[in-house]
Amino acid sequence: xxxxxxxxxxDDEHDYSLWEKRVDALMVLCSSKGHFTVDGLRxxxxxxxxxxxxxxxxxxxxxxxVNRNLIEAGVxxxxxxxxxxxxxxxxGGTYGEAARG
Amino acid sequence: xxxxxxxxxxxxxxxxxxxxxVIERALGPxxxxxxxxxxxPGEARDLYRVxxxxxxxxxxxxxxxxxxxxxxxxxxxxxxxxxxxxx
Amino acid sequence: MPHDHPDxxxxxxxxxxxxxxYRKDDDTPLSYWQCMEIAVRELLIEKGxxxxxxxxxxxxxxxxxxxxxGAAVVARAWVDPAFKxxxxxxxxxxxxxxxxxxxxxxxxxxxxxxxxxxVIVCTLCSCYPRNLLGLPPDWYKSRAYRSRVVKExxxxxxxxxxxxxxxxxxxxxxxxxxxRYIVLPMRPPGTEGMSEAELAALVTxxxxxxTGLPRRPA
Numbered sequence: 184x185x186x187x188x189x190x191x192x193x194d195d196e197h198d199y200s201l202w203e204k205r206v207d208a209l210m211v212l213c214s215s216k217g218h219f220t221v222d223g224l225r226x227x228x229x230x231x232x233x234x235x236x237x238x239x240x241x242x243x244x245x246x247x248x249v250n251r252n253l254i255e256a257g258v259x260x261x262x263x264x265x266x267x268x269x270x271x272x273x274x275g276g277t278y279g280e281a282a283r284g
Numbered sequence: 285x286x287x288x289x290x291x292x293x294x295x296x297x298x299x300x301x302x303x304x305x306v307i308e309r310a311l312g313p314x315x316x317x318x319x320x321x322x323x324x325p326g327e328a329r330d331l332y333r334v335x336x337x338x339x340x341x342x343x344x345x346x347x348x349x350x351x352x353x354x355x356x357x358x359x360x361x362x363x364x365x366x367x368x369x370x371x
Numbered sequence: 372m373p374h375d376h377p378d379x380x381x382x383x384x385x386x387x388x389x390x391x392x393y394r395k396d397d398d399t400p401l402s403y404w405q406c407m408e409i410a411v412r413e414l415l416i417e418k419g420x421x422x423x424x425x426x427x428x429x430x431x432x433x434x435x436x437x438x439x440x441g442a443a444v445v446a447r448a449w450v451d452p453a454f455k456x457x458x459x460x461x462x463x464x465x466x467x468x469x470x471x472x473x474x475x476x477x478x479x480x481x482x483x484x485x486x487x488x489x490v491i492v493c494t495l496c497s498c499y500p501r502n503l504l505g506l507p508p509d510w511y512k513s514r515a516y517r518s519r520v521v522k523e524x525x526x527x528x529x530x531x532x533x534x535x536x537x538x539x540x541x542x543x544x545x546x547x548x549x550x551r552y553i554v555l556p557m558r559p560p561g562t563e564g565m566s567e568a569e570l571a572a573l574v575t576x577x578x579x580x581x582t583g584l585p586r587r588p589a
Contacts, residue, residue, distance in 0.1 A: 184517050184518045185300075185494035185517065185518065185521040185522070185545065186299040186342070187514075187518040188518070189514050189515040189518040189519050191515060191530055192510050192513060192516045192527060192530055192531075193509065193510050193513050193515060194510060196508050196510070197509060199506060202405045202408050202409075204430045204433065205408055205412060205430065206408050207430075207433060208426045208429035208430045208433065209408075209411060209412060209415065209426065211429055211433075212415075212420075212421050212429055213415070213421075216420065216421075218420065219323065220315075220317075220320040220321065220323075220326075222293065222295075222317035222320040222321035222326075223320065223321050223322070225293060225317075225321065225495070226292075226293035226321035226322065228496065229293060236514070239404070240404075241497070241509075241512055242404070243402075246404050246407050246408045246411065250407060250411050252323075253411065253414075256323060258414075258415070258418060259414045259418060264407075264411070264414065267410035267413060267414055268406050268407060268410045270410075271401075271409045271410050271413070272401065272406055275401070276400055276401060277398055277399060278398075278399070278402075278405045278409075279398060280401075281401045281405070281406060282405075282409045295495060296547070297494050297495060297545060299521065311550065314548070314549050317548065331548055331549060333550075338522075341521075341522075342522055345522070346522075347523045347524065347525055348525060348537070348541070350540060351525075351540055351541040351542070351543070352540060352541070352542045353542075353543045353545065354542060354543070354545070355545040355547045356545075356547045356548035356549060357547070
């Protein structure tokens with residue numbers, strides 16, 4: 184996006200929450216174990232398009248990119264993810280309940 | 285810098301394509317990200333740091349023409365300036 | 372991909388002890404993406420790719436990295452010319468020499484002088500010397516910073532409160548591929564008698580990205 188017009192640089196900063204740190208950790212661990220490369224993550228992020236950049240937060244994009252690369256690498260299947268997400272949702276309505284801590 | 289714009293993942297910013305720069309330093313060979321991005325083994329490609337003037341990159345729109353911009357560019361995105369066959 | 376999930380992911384709620392807003396966290400409704408994080412993590416554990424302890428240790432290691440690490444490197448370079456030469460020759464090796472675990476990060480230090488001021492950006496994504504400075508600030512990852520600093524660095528720096536002389540050349544480094552960068556800022560005047568630790572306290576995160584200058588001694 185170098186050189187495109189844009190407004191002032193935002194001066195807000197936030198502390199990363201636990202789930203964001205976990206996404207970061209999964210990215211580092213899976214790439215260091217050779218399941219994908221940082222280039223694979225960047226490619227997945229780019230393929231998500233402008234819409235995702237506008238609508239999703241940084242680590243929301245990253246977990247989707249990690250997930251895509253893991254499915255492509257054959258670590259688990261889309262169906263396994265779908266089932267697991269249903270189980271997680273059924274545990275409770277908050278992150279703490281669903282993550283069991 | 286070459287001007288090609290293929291679809292897919294590359295590490296070459298659009299704003300530098302077709303611009304003239306000088307090599308600041310050679311960084312050595314790295315796996316080609318255009319392959320590793322798709323889960324393929326990356327062939328070794330030479331990577332360079334290339335220096336551009338803001339005047340070259342942005343022309344009349346440059347904020348300060350003498351300021352500099354440097355980026356890492358793989359050899360297959362570079363072509364020699366003294367090549368008389370260059371476009 | 373489900374762009375249409377109803378959760379608004381971008382609520383700032385409350386202020387943390389460090390003065391930064393929290394994003395919604397444990398006690399707010401589970402979002403689609405948080406649900407995916409939990410599911411991906413549990414699948415990775417079930418498949419034997421990682422363990423809960425390994426994830427926790429990785430978070431702890433990342434939390435332990437902060438701009439103080441980079442500040443210590445800068446202060447050493449200010450007081451030790453031989454170290455500075457090693458830093459400019461190979462910033463990864465020089466950082467390891469000080470005991471920082473920077474993994475496989477390939478780090479280049481770029482030196483500010485009265486003639487040259489360096490600024491770091493990644494226009495393609497958000498590459499940052501995270502193994503030395505910790506995770507990047509939100510603005511570093513913003514569209515505005517990434518779009519503008521390669522074209523109008525002086526205007527962007529002015530927004531950060533930094534105005535440079537016209538005859539100082541700005542060198543913007545776009546971290547497009549394998550290297551990560553750290554700025555070695557100029558040692559402020561009036562710091563001649565200060566210890567290395569006192570000097571490190573003057574080195575701000577932004578001064579190592581190039582959007583700031585070190586503090587002046589009180």
